[in-house]
Amino acid sequence: MSENYNEIMQLLCDRLSSMTNTGVQVTAETNLISQLSIDSIKLLSLIMEIEDTFDVSIPINALADVQTVRQLADLVHKIKYTSE
Amino acid sequence: MNLLEKLDAAAAARKAMLPNGVGAFGVPIEEVYSATEARIGDRRVILLGTNNYLGLTFAPECIRAAHDAIDKEGTGTTGSRMANGSYSGHRALEREFADFYQCSSAIVFTTGYQANLGTISGLVGPGDTVLIDGDSHASIYDGCILSGADIIRFKHNDPSDMEKRLRRLGSRIETTLIIAEGIYSMLGDQAPLTEIVRIKNQYGCILLLDEAHSLGVLGETGQGLVEKTGLLKEVDFITGTFSKSLCSIGGFCVSDHPQLDQLRYVSHPYIFTASPSPATIASTRAALELLRKGSHLRKQLWDNCTQLYAQLQETGYELGPDPGPVIAAILDTPQQALLMWNSLLEHNIYVNLILPPAAPEGKSLVRCSVNAAHTPEQIKYVGDTFAKLYPVVTS
Incomplete structure (x- = not known):
């Protein structure tokens, strides 16, 4: 896996850990809703943060298929590095 | 979890938030x-939970x-305008809206919700982008989803954040629609x-502005x-919308762009729904006339708004930033808001009781809608x- 991808994954895990405070260890396979109880409002705030951190635009309708941290990292990586 | 069990789960969550069968929603x-x-x-x-801003629900002119x-x-x-035809009242109301906004054309929709659904989904489509305020009304979100365009949110009422997100779009800017609201609900x-x-x-x-809550409320006319x-x-x-200051039901879009008329042929929320009833159109036309010459109503409304806003502020309530017909007391917890509402x-x-996630930033609101007919007492x-x-x- 590329360094860029790992950087995205690490940032997401760190941010989600501090956001949710559930005691769940956040990994690539952690489910955002069932394990971290991320509601739609928190997810949208997180997306704005990610957009600013990586200087990308993430359409909120692209989030429909995102359930795990890995799927979110895949989406950010795809937008950041395949649309340039 | 099957489909019905999902609804049961949602009902249980609602019941947990509203104990003892409190019927704050749909009273x-x-x-x-x-x-x-x-x-x-x-x-x-x-009644401090209606959007009857000019107090015209019982205006004799509208009832007659x-x-x-x-x-x-x-x-x-009994049918859509596309299939069943447009009554003279539909066309007259469109001319009157175009005249009111000094625009070349106007389209009337059956509800305000459909006005946003129909306009947005007619203007943008897959491959285009909508840049919307984070606190946008559900009709804006739903219109964007229906359109298939990419939806990007900017921080509520933050133009610099909007510009930052716009700039990121690069060459896609030319197919981007920005959406904001006159007054946020x-x-x-x-x-x-x-x-x-x-x-x-x-x-x-291109900029679309939803004046649902500001029509009749802001501006000299x-x-x-x-x-x-x-x-x-x-x-x-x-x-x-017609359902606030105009006291009926329906919605509109006005523009100087000649392409507006094309929405009649591409916008499903316009095409595939029954057109507004004759009574609705007639009372809206009468209300629009009263609204246009209603500076005295706006004065009464603003006297009431400023009085209540000042009194609540003086008491210590956290309120929205601007005085106006929508005055929301912001409370920290749903329990506080529920106690207040009861x-x-x-x-x-x-x-009105507004609980998360409907209220911004996870807050809970007790929302007052002031109107021109409220007495000072x-x-x-x-x-x-x-x-x-x-x-x-608050204790």
Whole structure:
């Protein structure tokens, strides 16, 4: 896996850990809703943060298929590095 | 979890938030006495939870026009304008809206919700982008979803954040629609339209402004935020509703762009729905006339708004940033808001309860909608009651 991808994954895990405070260890396979109880409002705030951190635009309708941290990292990586 | 079990889970979550069967949502209103009073259960209450901003629900001109229309044209149109045809009233109301906004054309929709659905989904599609305020109304979100365009949110009422996200779009800017609202329905604050227009002109985008809550309320003749700011000609599309200041049901879009008329042929929320009934159109036309010459109503409305806003602020309530017809007391927890809502009803005052996730930033709101027909005595009673309940609710 590329360094860029790992950087995205690490940032997401760190941010989600501090956001949710559930005691769940956040990994690539952690489910955002069932394990971290991320509601739609928190997810949208997180997306704005990610957009600013990586200087990308993430359409909120692209989030429909995102359930795990890995799927979110895949989406950010795809937008950041395949649309340039 | 099957489909019905999902609904059961949602019902359980709602019940946990609203214990004891409290019916804060969809309250049964038994009788309506006037623009400001009704009966809920055995209580005669002050209506402070309606969007009847100019207080015209019982205006004799509107009632008479609706009666006459039923007598002449019947109770309903029984179909869409595309298939069944447009009545003279539909076309007349469109001409009157175009005249009111000094625009070349207008389209009337069956509801305000459909006005946003139909306009947005007609203007943008897959491959295009919509840049919307984070606190946008559900009709805007749903219109964007229906369109298939990419949806990007900017921070509420933050033009610099909007510009940052716009700039990131690069070559996609030319197919980007920016959407804002004249007055936001949750906190009653107004869009920073001057800045938004400056940015949209700089980048060459199209701007849609929803004046649902500001029509009849802002500007000398009640056009809304576009009139208050003098930016009518800078906004590409204006949508709005008949169900607030115009006291009926329906919606509209006006524009100087000749392409607006094409929406009639591509917009499903316009094509595949029954057109507004003759009574609805007739009362809306009468209300629009009253709205246009209603500067005295706007003065009464703003006197009431400023009085209640000042009194609640003085008491210590956290409020939205701008005084206006939507005055929301912001409370930290759903329990506080529920206690407040119930206590107000016990004091014969009906307001709106807004709980997460409907309220911004996870807050809970007790929202008042002030109107021009409220008497100074009613407003004072409401303000005094909020003051009396403040220590109870916030302790």
